[in-house]
Amino acid sequence: MPNLSPEIWTAVSLTVQLAALTTAILLVVGTPVAWWLARSQARWKEAVAAVVALPLVLPPTVLGFYLLVALGPDGPGGALAGLWGARTLAFTFEGLVIGSVIYSLPFVVQPIRNAFDAVGERPLEVAATLRASPMRAFWTVAVPLARPGFLTGAVLGFAHTMGEFGVVLMIGGNIPGETKVLSVAIYDFVETLRWREANLLAGGMVVFAFVVILAMMLIEKRMRRAGE
Amino acid sequence: MTISGDIEVALSGQLGGFALGAQFSAPGRGITALFGPSGCGKTTILRSIAGLQRLDGICRVGSETWQDERTFLPPHRRAVGYVFQEASLFPHMSVRRNLLYASRGRVPEEAPGVVSFDEVIELLGLAPLLVRAPQHLSGGERQRVAVGRALLSQPRLLLMDEPLSALDRETRDEILPFLERLHETLAIPLIYVTHDLSEVERLADHVVLMQAGEVVAAGPLADIQTNIDLPLSRQRDAAVSIEARVAGYDDRYGLLELDVEGGRFLLPAPPGHEPEARLRLRVGAGDVSITREEPCATSILNVMPAQIVSSRAINKREMVLVLGLGDDGKGASLLARVTRRSWDLLGLAEGQRVYAQVKGAALASR
Numbered sequence: 001m002p003n004l005s006p007e008i009w010t011a012v013s014l015t016v017q018l019a020a021l022t023t024a025i026l027l028v029v030g031t032p033v034a035w036w037l038a039r040s041q042a043r044w045k046e047a048v049a050a051v052v053a054l055p056l057v058l059p060p061t062v063l064g065f066y067l068l069v070a071l072g073p074d075g076p077g078g079a080l081a082g083l084w085g086a087r088t089l090a091f092t093f094e095g096l097v098i099g100s101v102i103y104s105l106p107f108v109v110q111p112i113r114n115a116f117d118a119v120g121e122r123p124l125e126v127a128a129t130l131r132a133s134p135m136r137a138f139w140t141v142a143v144p145l146a147r148p149g150f151l152t153g154a155v156l157g158f159a160h161t162m163g164e165f166g167v168v169l170m171i172g173g174n175i176p177g178e179t180k181v182l183s184v185a186i187y188d189f190v191e192t193l194r195w196r197e198a199n200l201l202a203g204g205m206v207v208f209a210f211v212v213i214l215a216m217m218l219i220e221k222r223m224r225r226a227g228e
Numbered sequence: 229m230t231i232s233g234d235i236e237v238a239l240s241g242q243l244g245g246f247a248l249g250a251q252f253s254a255p256g257r258g259i260t261a262l263f264g265p266s267g268c269g270k271t272t273i274l275r276s277i278a279g280l281q282r283l284d285g286i287c288r289v290g291s292e293t294w295q296d297e298r299t300f301l302p303p304h305r306r307a308v309g310y311v312f313q314e315a316s317l318f319p320h321m322s323v324r325r326n327l328l329y330a331s332r333g334r335v336p337e338e339a340p341g342v343v344s345f346d347e348v349i350e351l352l353g354l355a356p357l358l359v360r361a362p363q364h365l366s367g368g369e370r371q372r373v374a375v376g377r378a379l380l381s382q383p384r385l386l387l388m389d390e391p392l393s394a395l396d397r398e399t400r401d402e403i404l405p406f407l408e409r410l411h412e413t414l415a416i417p418l419i420y421v422t423h424d425l426s427e428v429e430r431l432a433d434h435v436v437l438m439q440a441g442e443v444v445a446a447g448p449l450a451d452i453q454t455n456i457d458l459p460l461s462r463q464r465d466a467a468v469s470i471e472a473r474v475a476g477y478d479d480r481y482g483l484l485e486l487d488v489e490g491g492r493f494l495l496p497a498p499p500g501h502e503p504e505a506r507l508r509l510r511v512g513a514g515d516v517s518i519t520r521e522e523p524c525a526t527s528i529l530n531v532m533p534a535q536i537v538s539s540r541a542i543n544k545r546e547m548v549l550v551l552g553l554g555d556d557g558k559g560a561s562l563l564a565r566v567t568r569r570s571w572d573l574l575g576l577a578e579g580q581r582v583y584a585q586v587k588g589a590a591l592a593s594r
Contacts, residue, residue: 122316125280128303129310130330130381137304140329144320 008197010177011185012204018093018181019161022100023108026157027150029101030108034149035138037109038116049113053106063103064170071095071171096172096179100161107160108153115149116142148223152216159212163205235260235290235385235417239276241283243269248283248441254419254434256290259411261428261449262421264438270421273438274387277419278310279303289385309383309416311391315370317362323373324358330381343414348376351413352406368399372406379414386418392427407431425460429469429510430592454550454561456540461548461563466513469592470560474505483529490552490559491532493589510592513548513563519583520574530586534562536578539571547571551584562586 037049055063068090071077077089077098089095119142127137143150165183172179174188182201189198234256240249248269254260262270275281279294280303287295294301317326327348328335335345349355352372362370371391378386391407392400408431411418422428428435428449435452437445437460445458453461453468460466472486477499484497486507493509501507523531535557537550547566553559562584566576576582 122312122314123318125303126310126312126316126318127329128280129278129308130377131304132329133304134302141318145318 005197007176008185008201011180011182011201014093014177014180015162015182018096018100019158021097022104022161023154023158025097025101026104026108027154030105030153030157031112031150033105034109034112034153035116035142037113052109055103056106060103060164060166061170064099064167067095067099067102067167067171071098090171091173091175091179093178096168096181099167099171100164103164103167104157104160108157111152111156112146112149115146115152118149119145148220151219151223155212155216159209162208235419236286236288237273237277239273239283239285239287241272241276241285243272243441246441248272250436250438250441250443251285252436252443252446254417254436254446257415257417258433259418259420259431260434260436261432262419262436262438263425263428263432264423264444266423268438269441270423270438271389274389274419274421277385278308278387279306280310292384307382307384309378309381309386311371311374311378311386311388313390313394315362315367315374317365317370317373317377319362321362322358323354323360323362323365326362326373327354327358327377327380329377336380336382343379343382343416345380347413348379351409352376366399367395368402371395371403375406375410379410379416383416386416387421388418389421390423391420393422393424404430425463425465429467430508432469450561454563456538456548456550461513461550462540462542464514466548466563466565467510468513468561468563470509470511470562472507472509474501474503474507476503477501488553488560490534490554490557491530493586494529495589495591497591508592509589511562511586511589513565515586515588516551516562516564517585517587518549518551518564518566518570518574518576519585520576522583523585526585528585528587530589532584532586534559534582534584536576536580536582537561539576539578541568544568549576551582553584555581557581 033052037045069075071089073088077095078087081087081089089098123141123145124137127141132140163183165187168179168181168184174180174184182205186198186201189201235254237253238251240247242248250269250273262273264270272281276283277287279301282300285295293299294306318329321329325333336342338344352375354373354376357365357369357373362373365373375391392403395403411431420431432449434447435449436443437452437458445452445455449469452458455461470488472488472493474484475487475492476485478485479499482496482498484495484501486493486495486509488509532553533555534551534553537552537557539547539549541547545568547568549564549566551562551564553562564584
């Protein structure tokens with residue numbers, strides 16, 4: 001192991017913390033959204049689905065711009081920050097978490113929704129005729145049967161947050177230990193011609209991405225076989 | 229567990245292109261077949277009884293009201309056991325966990341009126357399957373587990389939606405005896421949806437006949453089968469199911485002697501039937517012929533005095549007759565299909581005493 005600057009370690013650990021926290025929040029927030037999208041008969045549900053999917057196509061800078069406004073002193077984020085005496089959520093770790101949650105939402109909601117869709121109506125009807133309340137049916141039937149979707153969603157959400165650049169740059173800036181995540185650090189290293197560090201981080205990301213995708217494919221394959 | 233009182237259903241609504249309006253009551257025990265062609269609304273009615281679908285109307289089971297003008301219990305609050313066309317076992321649970329899903333994994337404590345775990349295992353032959361995963365069961369085994377799972381939810385009413393129609397002939401024949409045993413052993417009323425007449429003949433005690441979203445007729449099986457106002461009796465494969473009691477066995481010729489109301493049948497059958505055991509006979513309308521005088525030399529084993537109760541022309545050539553067995557015609561009813569020519573030549577008339585010759589009768593099991 002070449003001796004790495006503490007700078008790199010700070011960036012890596014910050015990024016992992018951000019991705020882990022974002023993924024956890026997304027699973028909690030995204031699951032009810034995915035459930036509703038899979039089960040609701042509402043006519044405007046596809047409109048909601050489209051809003052959730054927006055980050056897939058919006059340029060990160062556009063999203064970042066609006067987030068910056070929303071998190072800033074004059075936006076709801078500023079009001080929220082006022083609760084603990086801060087002026088703004090922009091350029092803070094908390095703001096980064098909020099931004100990442102919104103930005104990675106479709107990557108978590110979509111696979112879980114697809115999994116709920118695939119479970120279908122029947123197992124839940126069976127559970128209902130076996131005296132299971134909708135809550136019990138959800139936890140004991142829908143969630144276990146949708147497990148591959150949760151796994152895919154969590155992995156994609158985590159990996160995607162790890163690599164985010166545009167949104168972070170817009171709302172987080174470049175504060176070491178607070179908002180300076182991996183992708184920003186790489187950019188910085190390149191700017192300051194520190195190629196070795198840039199290379200290390202970039203190479204690490206390639207390996208990470210490869211391992212994540214391989215693991216996901218293997219796990220999905222195993223689950224599909226177990227389901228047969 | 230027998231529920232006190234009957235099952236009352238009166239449901240109406242719109243189903244696709246046609247109006248659905250079904251009203252019937254079923255007795256609080258035995259098997260009631262909801263019978264009719266595919267697409268006539270049977271499944272919708274069954275789903276609505278379970279609360280899986282919502283139609284307007286009333287649904288009462290014994291003393292419980294599941295639905296009326298003011299009430300609509302969600303499915304999980306109705307003491308219903310539902311067997312779907314496909315077994316729909318939970319793929320992420322073992323057979324045992326599937327069976328115990330309704331009791332949250334615990335084996336229900338033995339008590340009078342409680343369907344016990346052991347009883348269900350024994351009744352449906354599930355012991356060798358318990359630790360297996362649903363994916364490794366055959367179609368017939370899966371459906372047996374589904375039936376057991378429904379029973380172990382301690383239902384006051386069992387509902388089955390064509391539980392055999394997704395299975396091949398062989399598997400169906402393997403499962404039917406289990407359903408028959410169920411009927412003998414448990415006193416839980418069952419509403420059984422089917423479009424297969426042979427299942428009705430084998431299983432049903434009562435029939436609700438449906439067509440295009442409406443109940444055409446309802447009543448005890450024999451009454452429906454011998455109601456010549458209904459198209460059923462005029463079908464080519466029309467038949468009656470007769471309850472019979474084993475009276476004896478003729479070892480020399482291998483003939484089973486069966487008493488029915490107003491007559492006795494002899495039937496070639498392997499030995500092994502318990503005396504007094506109750507069996508069900510199926511006698512097709514095309515297998516019954518009529519003579520005015522007692523035939524003296526005939527190869528037909530079963531010749532019984534009977535009376536012509538009613539008659540109806542099927543078409544220009546053929547008629548269907550309802551016969552009452554016995555000298556007074558008060559015994560079990562048979563259907564007979566005869567040509568109009570024979571009717572005229574023999575000078576037959578309603579109320580007349582005749583002899584019914586039954587060429588073939590088959591055990592419908594039980």
